[in-house]
Amino acid sequence: MSTEHIVTSYEDELASLDNKIAQMGGLTEHLIADAFDALSKRDAELAVKVISDDDKIDQFELDIEEQAIAMIARRQPMALDLRQIMVAIKITSDLERIGDLGKNMAKRVLSIHSERHPAQLMHGMRSMQELALGQLKDVLDSYAERNTNKALAVWRGDEEIDAIYNSLFRELLTYMMEDPRNIGLCTHLLFCAKNLERIGDHTTNIAENVHYLVLGNPIQEERPKGDKTSQMLVNHDDQD
């Protein structure tokens, strides 16, 4: 990135691509924060706003993709430029998915809106959301700064989100077993927790792409996999 292109308009296009990703990333962060606020406060109005905000993120994805394709066609990018454009397409697709997951949480707010609201249940959810949002923010910073160390830290940090998810999963199952009236609410919360866990995975994808963008090779370590809920069973004997 030290020297500039001889063709200024090419340089401008690459800068505008970065700029749009920064904007899209900012919007996505906001959307996730709002979606969670709506969930914890049962704020239907905010939830509706989140649902409509997701359209803006989708629009960004289309816009960035279109620009990236046009640049490939017109500039025949090479090396770092090629990686930047390919990574832009991939990152926007991850951000778009993150937006969808936030929107999905907001939709669930509308369904559980009138249900009981056990405060302690939200405790684990909150720390999970804070972690996921922090990771998203860090990974977007790592992209803007082209900072592979930051990206690697995010990549390794996903395990922590998975760990909270595992314990939340157990917790929610326990509530459901305690009182069947909790099942509706807890199922929705379980999906919200799953959404946050998925947001962590998309964030990890972005971290991998930042690494590839800067160094030109994929992260060599094996990806940490902390989501063990697919192997969890309810043991009814415990209840007796």
Added chain:
Amino acid sequence: MEVQSAVKDKVEQDKAMALKEETAKTAANTAAKTVKMSGKDVCVYYGEKQALFDVNLDILENSVTSLIGPSGCGKSTFLRCLNRMNDVIDICRVTGEITLEGDDIYDPSLDVVELRARVGMVFQKPNPFPKSIYDNVAYGPRIHGITADRTELDELVESSLQKAGLWNEVKDRVAESGTGLSGGQQQRLCIARAIATKPDVILMDEPCSALDPIATATIEELIDELRANYTIVIVTHSMQQAARVSQRTAFFHLGKIIEEGETTQIFTNPQDEKTQDYITGRFG
């Protein structure tokens, strides 16, 4: 739990298999590539001025090696060393070692004419002789006495034109002048002329720079086909062309090789900043 451990075992098994295949593939790739020509510490001087500085480069058999770099970087100078075309320039002096299949091509006892039959050349501007298409191709075989009689020569001319992808377009008019062909056809005629002496290596100095995109594509397709039987070295100013046609790329700058490697790696992940700046259009 049993199911889970079975799944785990299967995953581990697949991983081990994939690793094995990968290793086998890499081994096969390296084994298939032998060094056809090699330059060691090549320096070239034009009078007092040094044009190349300690260039080391291996040219691999049956592959296309492209030499890229800004004007005056020494890529054409190096190309011309490979069949001693620099000998015709009086003030030009070459030091270091260049070998063809292990033999020093600057050995004083070596027949230069013979060398140039084995290492053919195609130039930037199509330069057919002002003779018939047939005679253009037959010229080399005649002076080198490659064929025994007319029938054999006819066959060689036809097969050379065929290999150069020109036969179908000219088979009814081989007696007509070569200069009457289109630019792209003329260039393919020059390639046929180079092929006719049964070379091992074909050097191409910007073979498409005077051609339109369609003729260029035809030549590029031809280069890819020729690779099966010949070793090709191409100098090109078009980075896209180097990326399209070659398997290996060497980047020259100010008379030195800055970086050399697999073409895909050079164009997606160059290791040297100068290479990156050049191929992305950051300096001229």
